Amino acid sequence: MKRTISGQVEAVLIAPDKEAMLAVRQPQVQVSFEGFEGDRHAGLTMSSSSRTSYYPRGTKIRNSRQVSIVSAEELAEVAAAMGIPQLLPEWLGANLLLSGIPALSFLPPGSRLIFAGGVVLAVEGENRPCTIAGATIQAQFPDVPDLTTAFPKAGLHKRGLVGWVEHPGVIVAGEGVQAQLREQVMYSY
DSSP states (O other): OOEEEEEEEEEEEEOOOTTOOOOEEESEEEEETTEETTOTTOSSEEEOOGGGTTSOTTOEEEOOOSEEEEEHHHHHHHHHHHTOSOOOGGGGTOSEEEESOTTGGGOOTTOEEEETTSOEEEEEEEOOOOHHHHHHHHHHOTTSTTHHHHHHHHTTTTSOEEEEEEEOEEEETTOEEEEEEOOOOOOOO
16 A cells, blocks of 8 residues: 655755765756756766675765755754754755655655656665764854764754655756655564
């Protein structure tokens, strides 16, 4: 049995600089099988990293992290936990800011995000918070101590998702999105 939850695209973003975390809001974005055109994470393949430690670092693998998706509601919770007035998706290098989908970061792998314009993204899994993003947040609030290390704790299970493009097209800020969840079965042996 499939379950569907409705939400909305609050912002579409591109992180153009391979060396920087910062993303820039766009009115819309062209989405190909490689990801969001012009984004630092676009590509059919990627180099393995600490997230894929079962490969030697730098091994060429399929890119299942083409898109970073965050929740407006979860970012507000993280900001409150960190004692800052706001946490913008730009500071996390996110590609999509969604609203209306409760506990977005807990959408299970294999879920689909189906956008009103026809784009479909497949959820790969949770995006774990790190000190790299924490340092970008710290730069926004230089007078608030320890944000670099506070973000991984405050953002745990609220940092959003990563995924890959299943069907290309255009995503427009303000359009609707449906999260389609598959039936979940707990694995045990």
